[in-house]
Amino acid sequence: MQILFYITTKNHKEAVKIASTLVKKRLVACANIFNNIKSVFLWNNKISKAKEVIIIGKTTKKNQTKIISEVKKKHSYDIPCVVFTKILGGNKEFLKWINSSTV
Numbered sequence: 221m222q223i224l225f226y227i228t229t230k231n232h233k234e235a236v237k238i239a240s241t242l243v244k245k246r247l248v249a250c251a252n253i254f255n256n257i258k259s260v261f262l263w264n265n266k267i268s269k270a271k272e273v274i275i276i277g278k279t280t281k282k283n284q285t286k287i288i289s290e291v292k293k294k295h296s297y298d299i300p301c302v303v304f305t306k307i308l309g310g311n312k313e314f315l316k317w318i319n320s321s322t323v
Contacts, residue, residue: 222307222318227275228259230296235273238294242277247287247322251277275301278307278318
């Protein structure tokens with residue numbers, strides 16, 4: 221089963237480092253990086269604001285645990301955001317490519 225992942229990072233350098241590692245290890249087929257996202261969140265009982273960078277990518281369900289483990293090794297946050305959602309459908313050739321590009 222193909223899935224999407226969503227990861228937030230503190231800056232572009234960290235996002236590229238994480239995305240490159242995941243692709244190099246063939247845990248993900250592709251990662252897209254979105255810069256300068258404004259985030260508002262509750263941390264230590266305070267409303268915080270930050271600029272973040274988002275990584276969205278394509279992988280398979282079997283790689284979820286390995287992806288979380290790799291992200292935790294490389295990420296600067298105490299509790300990194302790493303979430304997944306199912307891909308319900310799409311271009312069949314692209315979905316096959318996701319399978320063939322991951323281990």
